[in-house]
Amino acid sequence: MNKITIDKNKNIPLYMQVYSQIKRFIENGSLPGGYKLPTIRSLAKELGVNNITIINAYKLLEQNGYVYTKVGSGTYVCEDIKKDDEMEENIKSLDQGQFALRKGMINFASSSPNPELFPVEDFRELINRVLKRDGGYAFEYQDTKGYKPLRESVKEFVKKDQIFTSIDNIQIISGGQQGIDVVSKALINFEDAIIAERPTYSWALASFESRGAEILEVELQKDGIDLEELEDKLKKFKPRFIYVIPNFHNPTGITYSEEKKKKLISLAEKYETYVVEDDFASELSFTKEKTLPLKAYDKHDRVIYIKSFSKVYMPGLRLGFIIAPERFVSSFLKAKYVSDLSTSGLMQRAFDLYLRENIWVKHVESIKQVMYERFSEMGRRLENLKNYTEFEHPKGGFYFWLKLKNNLSAKSLYSKCLDRNLMIVPGDIFFMGKKENSFVRLSFASCEVKEIAKGIEILGEILKGYFDENNNVYVPII
Amino acid sequence: MNKITIDKNKNIPLYMQVYSQIKRFIENGSLPGGYKLPTIRSLAKELGVNNITIINAYKLLEQNGYVYTKVGSGTYVCEDIKKDDEMEENIKSLDQGQFALRKGMINFASSSPNPELFPVEDFRELINRVLKRDGGYAFEYQDTKGYKPLRESVKEFVKKDQIFTSIDNIQIISGGQQGIDVVSKALINFEDAIIAERPTYSWALASFESRGAEILEVELQKDGIDLEELEDKLKKFKPRFIYVIPNFHNPTGITYSEEKKKKLISLAEKYETYVVEDDFASELSFTKEKTLPLKAYDKHDRVIYIKSFSKVYMPGLRLGFIIAPERFVSSFLKAKYVSDLSTSGLMQRAFDLYLRENIWVKHVESIKQVMYERFSEMGRRLENLKNYTEFEHPKGGFYFWLKLKNNLSAKSLYSKCLDRNLMIVPGDIFFMGKKENSFVRLSFASCEVKEIAKGIEILGEILKGYFDENNNVYVPII
Incomplete structure (x- = not known):
């Protein structure tokens, strides 16, 4: 096996370090399917760590499908690894x-809905109004944070969801995927742990992976994420954040119960981490129950709320917003700047009118x-x-x-x-x-x-x- | 000093590993200004490496302004470090x-030019034509690679610059900054080396840094990058790519000589690396000499060409393109998808007509x-x-x-x-x-x-x- 290195001064638990490295060896093919890993005792000895460190690392590898155990024989690399x-x-x-x-x-x-359902005619009119009103300024670079009147409209818009925030906490983005990317850029450093639901939206995972994150999955139950498994992993891994889609989940359609929403936030508070909420469709409720976003219950300012306008309105707007806890406002701003400087001013100005004049309703x-x-x-x-x-x-x-x-x-x-x-x-x-x-x-x-x-x-x-x-x-x- | 760890199995030169870690300690303040680094001999002994490894690491720290040497006394951390x-x-x-x-x-x-100079009236008309022609489809998700007719128009457009490519190699992006970000995502892994001109566009550096790259600067001369210093660094560091702005450079205004453009590409070929060319204004030549992009001289397919439409046309378009060597086409596509799924279809469709009907001329x-x-x-x-x-x-x-x-x-x-x-x-x-x-x-x-x-x-x-x-x-x- 390739050499594993351990750094006891690093802020990352030892078994996580062992896990990350073996995982990488498996993914890059240097440990092939069927390969037998060293015994727990021998690897612990070689690295100068406790047996329990190796046990935990192997357990995590098994949970995440990289290895399997044959009783009485040992631990082997799985054949069918995601490459x-x-x-x-x-x-x-x-x-x-x-x-x-x-x-x-x-x-x-x-x-997303078929294009025949898009409010194109409304937008054609709004775009023309904006061009007449603002001329070339509609095609200037926009503020990185977002067109201020749009941030004001958004502030009003989210009141329907019981979210009360300030325009300083609102960051305009070019769609939900960019929101995930901006949050990843700002918060994830190489080898940081992230928790995600199992299963979840795959292009969020791709974004976390692209930053070198270690992603830990927690099972989804009918009423939301498995809180016991979550707490266990929060304790062990101190993740940067928990990524969830609490309403009308993609792909499972699951909606979190109100109780679970509240408990999730409490756990984030207890373990001093954050919840990234991906809201792409909470407008589209089919029942009479109110399905509020997680952010509505966020007493502790632990929720990073990403809202996409792509699915319910139109994908081609390339618009959405983040509501950020105070402490992340400037790092999100920087990440947005690095990503694409700013979002189209024309679309922001048209959508501002769309919200402001309640045409969306x-x-x-x-x-x-x-x-x-x-x-x-x-x-x-x-x-x-x-x-x-x-x-x-x-x-x-x-x-x-x-x-x-x-x-x-x-x-x-x-x-x-x-x-x-x-x-x-x-x-x-x-x-x-x-x-x-x-x-x-x-x-x-x-x-x-x-x-x-x-x-x-x-x-x-x-x-x-x-x-x-x-x-x-x-x-x-x- | 914090503990430095060395991994001889890593694909990164040992002195680079030492350099990276000390640099990080300086940047995060754990090694304060004025701190005296260990002597070369003692650190070499502690890490079990040759003296020359530490000498090279310290030299690089000095070159990049992190430390200075007092003759006969030792190596000290600089006071004025970029935080x-x-x-x-x-x-x-x-x-x-x-x-x-x-x-x-x-x-x-x-x-960028003042908004009064933007071709707003032309665009108002084109946008309305597109909306009439395509309806809701103009607001659908667009192909991640870009609207095909626009890629065809771009292919024709770059012929004026002696660039002959296929639409398969063209990736549409939301402006030049996103181009840099997409290339960074696709090519830079944690601790990879990158070469950039000194000085250069700071938000390119921010994007490389955000991916955990080690950036090495090479001085700019009046006719372009210092080729001797460049070759020296190419030999030593095997960088992932060299980032340059060969025409009307930002911030220096320098334009590379034709000879230097050609030699730069040859060096990239010789050392098996790539050149990322940032072209934001090569249309705006004030002389009768032809100032072609680097890409025009790219016989070896070593140039990744990023073209922004923001500066010469309008920033608010949020449009540009990459011409990618064949081998990077699919990784750029993936990086674009992770970044924001796709670029606004409406803008792509309008700009397609703008190019196709030669309105831009x-x-x-x-x-x-x-x-x-x-x-x-x-x-x-x-x-x-x-x-x-x-x-x-x-x-x-x-x-x-x-x-x-x-x-x-x-x-x-x-x-x-x-x-x-x-x-x-x-x-x-x-x-x-x-x-x-x-x-x-x-x-x-x-x-x-x-x-x-x-x-x-x-x-x-x-x-x-x-x-x-x-x-x-x-x-x-x-």
Whole structure:
């Protein structure tokens, strides 16, 4: 095995140092699948550390799917490790994912409403008003922090979500992904620990990884993140932050209970860390319960709130904002400057009017209605596939998250769907270490009701084929 | 001193490891100014390395302004080290730098033409054409690589600069700064070495630093980077890339000779590294010589070409492109995706028409004319200040770079100018390690000819005051 180095003066726990290095050796292939790791005792001796350090490192490697233990034999490197180039494959498939171009395809993949639903006419008018009013100044560099009137509008806008903040804490960004990137730049140093839900939005993970973070996953339960597992990891790893999507989660559709939201913040306070909240769709609730963002419960100023305008309004705006705890305001500003200097002034000025004059209200009402119809149709149709899949009905957002029965491979299902001009998203891209291969994400964001009916019908036929083929159909009891 | 750890298995030279760690201790203040470093022999013994390793590490620390040597006494930490928070100060002053708002201020700081010169009317029309033609699709997520027709237009556009490429090698970005950020994300790993000109654009350095790069500076000469020093550093450090601004350099205004451009590429080829070319204004030549980008001479596919549309066209477009060597195409795509998913489709579509229908030609002609007039005025007026300053006339772009005589402090000059409502940029922000405090950058980009005359007059009065006060006026011989 390559040499592992330990630095007792570093601010990183020893077993984390051992974990990081072995993980890297596995990922870069210098420890191949099937390789037997040194025994705990021998490695502890070699490094001059306690056995418990190595035990903890190996346990973490196992939890994250890098190694497995054979009782009485030892610890071995797994065969099916996520390689660097896998992310590239994902992006390539996403790039092919310009499926709107492939005629007649039913699109259960896209995470934003179809362009016909965008409030284009309102924006055309607003853009022209801004150009007439501001001329060349609309094309000047904008303040790095964001166009001040827009920050004022945002301050008013978030009051509907029980968020009360100052314009000094608002940082305008070019969409939610940039928000994640800016926060990563400002907060993550090489080898810092980060906690994320398992599964979660994969391009957040990519951003953390790109900064050299060690990502630790914590399981999602039906009402939010597993708080016990979380507390355990908070204690051990002192992570820089916990990244969560508390409302209408991507990909699982899960919404945190109010209780869990509050407890999550208390834990962050207790362990002196922060929660990064990714809010892409909390406007789109299908129930009468109020689904407030985590930030609404943030008494301790522990929540970094990232809001995207891409999904509910229009992706092409490239707009969003961060509400930052006081202490991060200037580091986020610097990270934004390094990223792209500033966000388009024209879009900021137009969106300011859109918020300021409450034009958004009617759009949100109408898109909520449309999404509710699509959600209902998909949910109703999916009920017929309960022989083959397990799932919950989300309380809002865009996604159904299906667990395929009999460990059916989601990738194989994906290919078969593609053959029938149906695009779904295999769930493995939303996991880090140990892959889960039997989940799929279905989005109803960009399909008409009729298409949804057709798409689920196709999906059902394909699933039926699998289960028939394999002679292990689940016969309904009635 | 804190403990230094050495890892002989790492792919990083040992003295670089020692250098990085001591540098970090100095920057984070754990080694204060005036602290005496251990002797070469004792540190070498402690770390179990050769004396020459420590000698090289200390030499590099000295070159980069972190330590100084007292002959016969030892090596000491410098007092005036650039701290992390200095960058924040810079950004704050930049933020105050929304000087257009302060009435009557003469702005020699801004790096882009005043908004009155922007082709706003053309864009208003193009935006409306696009919205009519594409509707909601103009606000959809765009391809991460960029809107294909725009990539086609860019391919044609760069032929004027003798660049012949394929649309597969073109990556659309949201402005030049994002180009630097994307390249950094894709290419720089923690502790990688990077070479940059001394001085250079400070926000490129900030981006490299943010990735944990070790930045090595190489002096600029009148005709471009010092090739001897460069070759020496290429040999020693195997940097990931060399970052340069070969035409109308920011801040110095220097343009590389054709010969140096060619030799730079040959060196990159010889030492198997890459050159990142930042082109923000090569359209704006004031001479009849052709000033081609480095990329035009790139026979070996060693140049990563970043082109910004912000300075010559409009900052608010948030548009630019990278022309990437084949081998980096997919890693740049991934880095772009992580950064912000994609660049505004509306702007890409409008700019596509702007290029495709050759509307840009008349704009470039007219802005070149205006800039030439401003350049001439500033140059002519500055000739009267030769008692106090040294400078060259640039061949294009926006900047005069003044060396103040008698080591006059640029920061002090900056304050006095501000008192008289004149904004200049003190040059120290463009240096990394060892600061130079007697340079100022004057931009003529956003001032009318009359304002330039007035501004230089004020500058002259202030300078005269200094030199009179100090009783060391340079009396002209005639």
